[in-house]
Amino acid sequence: MLVRGVGLHKVFESGFIAKRKIVAVDNVDIEIDKGETLVLVGESGSGKSTLGRLLLMLIKPTRGEVYFNGLNLNKMEGKELRKLRQKMQLIPQHPEDALDPRWRIYDSIIEPLKIHNRVNKSEEKEIVCKLIEMVGLQEEHLSRYPHELSGGELQRAVIARAIALNPKFIVCDEPTSMLDPSVQASIVNLLLNLQKKLGLTYLFITHDLELARVISGRTAVMYCGQTVEEGKGILEKPLHPYTKMLVNPLDIDIELKHDTQAGNQVGCKFYHLCPERSNECLKRPEFVKSNGRTVRCWLYS
Template sequence: MNLLSVTGLKKYHYSGILNRKEIRAVDGVDFEIGKGKALGLVGNSGCGKTTVARTVLRLTEPTAGSILFEGIDITGLRGRSLKPLGRQMQIIFQNPESSLNPRMRVYDALLEPLRIHKLCRSDEEEQKVLDLIETVNLNEELLFRYPHELSGGQLQRVVIARVLSLNPKLIVADEVTSMLDPLVQSQILNLLKDLQNRLGISYLFISHDMDVVEWMCDDIAVMDKGKIVEWK
């Protein structure tokens, strides 16, 4: 069984009041992601990659189509029904700084999801945070710094650690290395690949960089104007 199966996915927007114009951001997309596998979505800006991701994660409502996660149709889930799904499907954004509270130390940022989802006892919290920071190859001395005191690469590692705290089965990586210099980009990609091998995580990897997705992904779908136009 595939972890994720998407069939006939559509997301239409409408602009204007008197002369409404239909915008087909996603227009009939089909794909599957196996457990422990990675699918790359590539294409120019505005082709619909991020809209696909947000719709799959149910951050935005689909216009049509079906989304199966572990064989369960999640297309029509609403409200509280989505909460358990949120732990299993996570996203890492392009700008790590925007994903972290600037007034919250790294330690507290990693502790927050553990407490919200009640994933460990209070006497286990410190060790759990230490384990998370070690998993992403950061020194524990960074735990008591604020986001503005970290480099871009360190910030992205913290965001990855925060996502890992929820033990997700699927991670959407949306241009996660595009704001980093080449050396740090390589380090982050190696980390993501290592986590996939060790933890069996599946990825939906969104990028405009074909070299990156060719190295990271098992399959590559090329998008243009809301459609998948080629498979590699």
């Protein structure tokens, strides 16, 4: 196992006047094996990005632990953590977040290598050229600024920068959701090819179920900060009532039900909308294993 989160919990405080607590990630256990892709699905606001950032230790958990290759990241500080970060990268939803608008693409791609003293002047050009070739960019793109690239080209540049340090683990946070469908497919293919070629481990976050099916592999469904179901083929044969609803939205408005109130209740977070609820669901369900998957639902306990 390469990446492991244990009891991860993240509370944000927000609001100017009255401080309000938002439980973005609620006691999540997660494991990702070396070389595998764990697809994380869930509607907007369910805590996917926060979980991804916690696993990279880009934000600190309120509670819980993160292990990378058996090392406890909670116990690491400054220099040590920065060194390990080379092995863990983020490809964000908005590629412009990862690139400095005032820098040429060349400088953005070479920067991580410079920071970590991994390159000397004479090899720079060769390394950058190799990287852009791997992601399907041309030399002419290198002298441009981010605003002079298309969305797809920009995301390729971000990917080149992300793989520059030979990472082991990459959190792909909805890396194609801002792109046109045709471009989307080419970026997804690029990511999957790079994974094979470089032996990468992915946490692939998406709210697009079609895309989740294309990537396949093990999938985890997130709802109100918790993972509610996890395993292979869960989108084809969902067990949890929420996953069923996600797969077959029927007539219930999924946007409507996501209120933070749900996060405060003691029992199952899906209680208020669940067509299969019973009194038992007023108590919080734990994860149980059922036919090779794990489900957080009293129906299977």
